[in-house]
């Protein structure tokens with residue numbers, strides 16, 4: 309392998325730039341060439357490539373988003389689209405690529421690898437932390453810190469006005485962000501898709517906390533929560549059943565996906581980038597690089613795509629005890 313390409317694909321997340329930098333500099337360290345592919349798989353199809361050296365990635369370790377831009381490509385989901393991408397890679401004499409993205413991006417890489425016997429490696433980049441084969445995805449830690457900071461601010465106004473706040477956070481079908489940021493920010497209740505608390509128990513718990521003398525409360529709700537109501541319907545329901553509460557809703561939204569990556573995400577990105585390139589140089593392919601028990605480890609892409617992450621049940625208990 310003499311030339312490795314790197315691309316970011318799907319939704320962006322903080323730490324992607326630090327991972328791009330790591331891939332580029334690891335290539336340079338091993339005296340091989342590196343090419344940046346712009347706009348994900350769409351840019352691969354269109355040959356939107358740029359040679360990158362160690363100096364072309366200076367001052368990005370601390371930047372959110374992705375300097376290579378990201379995209380979703382319908383064309384790459386077709387055989388013709390992937391053939392075009394393959395032809396462009398061959399034309400540019402690229403021998404392997406590292407894709408930084410989520411399970412959709414890994415599915416694309418996996419299929420591409422099978423079709424063309426082309427070496428690929430994946431680095432998990434999403435704030436949702438919903439990828440099997442790694443304890444942390446790039447951007448997750450930063451998103452947790454952002455959410456905790458926001459809830460701290462919301463708490464100031466909640467306690468000044470004796471209000472109950474429902475804060476909706478991202479995470480897609482997983483409750484990792486809600487559960488961890490909820491504990492970190494001292495939430496009263498945390499609603500996550502993995503555990504159906506039930507409306508009655510929520511109302512009961514809020515009634516109890518009022519009786520226990522709490523004047524304001526924060527309830528953190530994962531966007532994928534399955535309680536059967538969206539956050540605004542939930543507010544109406546709680547207000548109808550607990551007239552003593554005035555509820556306000558805050559949907560945090562895309563701010564959770566941006567911002568400078570945390571130190572953890574920068575170190576993670578650096579480690580995963582090194583491992584991705586060095587694994588390709590060792591002749592390995594079709595793996596995702598992740599963290600297992602605090603060590604960098606490879607998981608077959610197919611397993612990373614198909615496997616389901618689980619929440620730590622211990623955290624549910626901790627959260628319950630903390631809101632006594």
Ligand code: ATP
Pocket residue numbers: 317318319320349350379380381382383384385386409410411412413414415416417419433434
């Ligand atoms: P996010 O966390 O934002 O969902 P993701 O990587 O899962 O990130 P997707 O939009 O699902 O984001 O996938 C990114 C791109 O990967 C798609 O736009 C498409 O080009 C490619 N891709 C996804 N699924 C497939 C597939 N089944 N076959 C080929 N390519 C695919």
